[in-house]
Amino acid sequence: MNILLLAMPDTISALDPVMRMPNLGLCSIAGNLEGHRVRVADLAFHRRGLARCVERLLAEQEPELVGLSAMSFQFASACRVAQICRAVRLPRRGSPWAATMPP
Numbered sequence: 001m002n003i004l005l006l007a008m009p010d011t012i013s014a015l016d017p018v019m020r021m022p023n024l025g026l027c028s029i030a031g032n033l034e035g036h037r038v039r040v041a042d043l044a045f046h047r048r049g050l051a052r053c054v055e056r057l058l059a060e061q062e063p064e065l066v067g068l069s070a071m072s073f074q075f076a077s078a079c080r081v082a083q084i085c086r087a088v089r090l091p092r093r094g095s096p097w098a099a100t101m102p103p
Contacts, residue, residue, distance in 0.1 A: 002036070002062055004039050005029060005069065006067065006068050007044065008078055009046060039057070039063075041053075051084055055088070
């Protein structure tokens, strides 16, 4: 299965030193998905042209599953990235946010 894991582009100044490091949660998930083709992309380095970047990643990877990693303050960006993914007709799956935050 082709899997694309995305970290959101937003940062806050208090977390700047941490946000410059790879998203260790996504890297940990990717490292445990043996037998799958997994790509992790940190969108913090692609704030400008976010839609273009996500569309390019989707076209290159052709994922069957896209995972989004977001903290509460990144919720709006996660929704925007999810909309981009839906626009290329990726199937929806549930998440903790999906259970607590209606569309």
